[in-house]
Amino acid sequence: MxxxxxxxxxxxxxxxxxxxxxxxxxxxxxxxxxxxxxxxxxxxxxxxxxxxxxxxxxxxxxxxxxxxxxxxxxVLATTVPFLAPTSQPASPILWNYTTVPQKGLDNRVLGYSRGRILGGSSSVNFMTYTRGSDDDYDRWAKLVEDQVWSAKNLEPYYLKSSRLVPPADHHNTNGQVNPVVHGNGPVKISVPGFPTDIDARVINSSHELSSQFPFNLDVQSGNTIGISVVQNTVDSQGRRSSSxxxxxxxxxxxxxxxxxxxxxxxxxxxxxxxxxxxxxxxxxxxxxxxxxxxxxxxxxxxxxxxxxxxxxxxxxxxxxxxxxxxxxxxxxxxxxxxxxxxxxQDHPILSNYFVVNTTNTFDTEWNTTGEGLFVDAPGNTLGFLRVNQSVLHGVADPSAGPKSGHFEMIFADGFAVTAEASPASGNYITVNTAVVSPSSRGSITLASTDPFAFPNMDPAFLTASLDVSIMVAAVKAVRQFVTASPWRGYITSRFGNMGMANTDEEIAAASRLGVVTIWHPTxxxxxxxxxxxxxxxxxxxxxxxxxxxxxxxxxxxxxxxxxxxxxxxxxxxxxxxxxxxxxxx
CATH class of the missing domain: 3.50.50.60 (FAD/NAD(P)-binding domain)
Structure with missing residues (x-):
């Protein structure tokens, strides 16, 4: 913190x-x-x-x-990657929106900010970069009945928009990324330039539990499924690369x-x-x-x-x-x-907290050297995963296909403040879970004819029962993931509202108290x-x-x-x- x-x-x-x-x-x-x-x-x-x-x-x-x-x-918070959270939730560089009460979240009102600065939300987001799966775009092409939007026909524009650059610490990235699947565009993409205490634990757990949590060398390959090293819109000097x-x-x-x-x-x-x-x-x-x-x-x-x-x-x-x-x-x-x-449509995200046995602390080298923890966004590893068919309860699969996930896990070496306040003491890690193929549908409506008045924003999180089932499955997957041997002696207990939930019903109830937006409205x-x-x-x-x-x-x-x-x-x-x-x- x-x-x-x-x-x-x-x-x-x-x-x-x-x-x-x-x-x-x-x-x-x-x-x-x-x-x-x-x-x-x-x-x-x-x-x-x-x-x-x-x-x-x-x-x-x-x-x-x-x-x-x-x-x-x-604007420092739009330059230094690790400072991205300081632009949330209220700031002069944001549209400081809030949602209407969310029926699926026990009528909670959420912050719903967007970037109000040159670069828009690319200047204030958490910088995680994924181009999406081939299945995502092929579904677009099918829905709009135009193959111009297929993955094959959009690939030149992916390659034209971004390019892979060395991380800020210029370490050897073999085994962390596949340069072949990257382009030569102006947006700079890199893997994290400063390791955290949990990076190797996440990757080693993926190898140990490969049947359920396979390792994916590069999430930009067109197949997003598996655990990967995060790629961020961060240049080789440890600065945000925005539009x-x-x-x-x-x-x-x-x-x-x-x-x-x-x-x-x-x-x-x-x-x-x-x-x-x-x-x-x-x-x-x-x-x-x-x-x-x-x-x-x-x-x-x-x-x-x-x-x-x-x-x-x-x-x-x-x-x-x-x-x-x-x-x-x-x-x-x-x-x-x-x-x-x-x-x-938007991705609901939930924080799962664990107490850990460590005294590692953050440092602030970036200010003088352009190196250190502040060259990274708040998470270094992630995974896109699919639920078992039993979770779908016979409902049509909401994902675009087998290369697209139902949920995401994002690993952070610290306490990510979302719906729960940071505890006064202790050491924690956070595994955020997001439903990335949501069935819930919301709306934007006018609250006033005054263009300077904010509209009504209703992302309708967790109003579809399938989204609740997928989130419950995601929480249970996280708990299964941290049973791998790299976490033994490191994680000592679960923490927070979700930590106390055990049954599916309790996890669902805790989700309604803990879900916030990942700021992906579309x-x-x-x-x-x-x-x-x-x-x-x-x-x-x-x-x-x-x-x-x-x-x-x-x-x-x-x-x-x-x-x-x-x-x-x-x-x-x-x-x-x-x-x-x-x-x-």
Missing amino acids: LSSRSTAFIFCYILLFCASVDALLYTDPKKLPKIHYDFVIVGAGTAGNVMANRLTENGQFSVLVIEAGVNNEG ATAYLQSILDRPNLDVLIQTQVTRLKQSGITSRKPIFKVVEFAQSSTGPRFQVTANNEVILCTGTINTPQILMLSGIGDAITLKKIGITPIVDLPDVGQNL STAMMSPANASWGVVDTRLLVKGTVGLRIVDASVFPVIPAGHTVGPVYIVAERAADFIKSEWC
Whole structure:
């Protein structure tokens, strides 16, 4: 755990650097040099910066990016990997959202933050990188009836978006990763650069219990099943690699790019009609609820990259959504798309605590050497695993296939504070379990017509009974895993609410008290076949029933991947950039 002195120092850094803005970024809408651009990108997050980079490669395109958040430059918590948790749960660099009371979690209200800074959530997440299994993408292709979204056809975009680099300590990584399955893109990926006390125990346990917990050399191989060394978006100097550092920072001086920050898009305005479809090429924005409204026009397209929460909010405020619901709250419907804001999917995560027999402590070498524990994200090993058929109780398998997990285990050498407060004394490890093929479906709905008011967020965690069964199976799998010989004499007891649960019913009850979000919301503007009556965007990510409007972010996922979502967002954005280039070049 960080000391109070360290925490105070960190937040002083955050406040100091949030106040400073690079001269290449606009902070005053009145100072934008023009009001017409070829492309207006809304959101400079994970996907938006990919779009900005790839579209401005063509010098004939003029591009404006509008971002609600602040500059990432100099914000320590977005640079030092181990400090990622210090940006949660409330911070000036976050959308400090909360959910509605969760029926499946005994009506608890959860923090539901997203990044409000250049780089978006790629600047504040816990950096775990997984591209997803081949089965995940092949399921997408089947659902949307377009093989362009198959694993084989998306592989070039995975390879184009990221690349493997040496870890911060430059140790020999043989046996920890397979370089053959990696690409040559701008996002830097590495294995942990500082070992923890439990890394070898996890891997050795996998070898000992290989029938149930097989070792997987590289989770990016297309088959995610097994125990692996974590791969993080961390460069060889022990710094976070985000979409801001990988895609945006190096192109801010391109003459065909303008970036406006600290400014929120309030709605999209219809600018005409063609072939009986409304044209949405005017973007309205402001810096406060009561402040003046400004607008710019896209000659070609508006590209929404504001994420699973903000994208449906902007669509609904613009008259795009369920017509009946929009009328009820006083918004004139323009395009009737009932699935806007629906089908919200996320991964519920739960902490399992164990008391351990160790006195090892963390050090803080990063500040002076760029080495030490702080070069790592909070966990060094993980596993994606499947449940036995008996757990499914005859229900259709919710996973994409045998290469995709039902649940994930993430190992942390310390007490991960989630739903339970850190104990005053003692030494602990945490094994987090997440349901990565959830059946529960939630929603994003408007709470107000004020664009500066937060919408209602309901991920509906554990409302599907199958999700509860999978979480119970995951907890029992963790307990089985730590019976392996490497843990003997090291783990002394279970701890916390979950530690006291024994029967399936008790584990389920403790899960409802302990589940939080892993911050992977997707699918609120889901992709579907072009002629389907359901969904929000077609397979080229154009908003159905409109002209000039495209969505590129995690909201378009037809189904949530069984893995961490930042990698798939990069892949989707790279794919989308080529769609746009082929259409407008």
